[in-house]
Amino acid sequence: MTRYLSIEDDDGSVPETDERDVTTLIPDAVDxxxxxxxxxxxxxxxxxxxxxxxxxxxxxxxxxxxHLIDHLAEIECRLAGVPTEPDRWHGRRLTLDADFARFTEADLDEATSRLRRLALCYRSRLAGLPAATLDAPSAPASGAWTIRQIVHHVAGITAYAELLGPLA
Known part of the structure; x- marks a missing residue:
């Protein structure tokens, strides 16, 4: 039996979805x-x-x-019908020494390029999926989210930027 990663929002809830076009959610969040x-x-x-x-x-x-990479990998595994590799990272609880480095124009440019490329991967991958695939429970007994739920969850990446907030 194929096992899928079961994920939960921070409060243990399942993400709410709506009728927004899933292909725009991640690019909008990255912007x-x-x-x-x-x-x-x-x-x-x-x-x-x-x-x-x-x-x-x-x-x-x-x-x-x-977050973008982890869940994109989850979606790809789901669509390929193979189990996902559970993550073993420490999430927001871990602050690395490198995190305290000066933040420069080059850092912003690199992040912009990386995040926009990842957003394009989501847009491209989701564009060809019918609603039935987006909303299909892949392994109903496991409690795994649908692809649509994963995308709505990932669109919450803005929370990481909002926790730091604007600095100017």
Missing amino acids: AVLAIAETWLAFDGSPVVRDGNAWTPHKALRRVAD
Whole structure:
């Protein structure tokens, strides 16, 4: 039997979905993250502490990219009919020494390129999927989310940028 990764929102709930076009959710969320990130060039090296975690520009963008990659891999495995590889990262609880580095124009440019490419991968991958595939429970007994639920969850990546917030 194929096992799929069962994921939960931070509060254990299943993400709500709506009728928005799933191909636009991730690109729109990436644009929102990058709009906030443009203000991070003013980062003075002092983290913002919210929800019991230290937040810096590098940490916020690392979490956004990790989230995009992890769930894109989950979607690809789901569509291929193979089990996903469970993640073993520490999520928002982990702040790396590198997260405290100065945030420069080059960092913003690199993040912009990386996140926009990932958003394009989501847009391209989701564009060809019929609603029946987006809404099909892949393994109903496992409690795994539908692809549509995963995409709505991932669109919440803006929360990582919002935890740090604008700095200028």
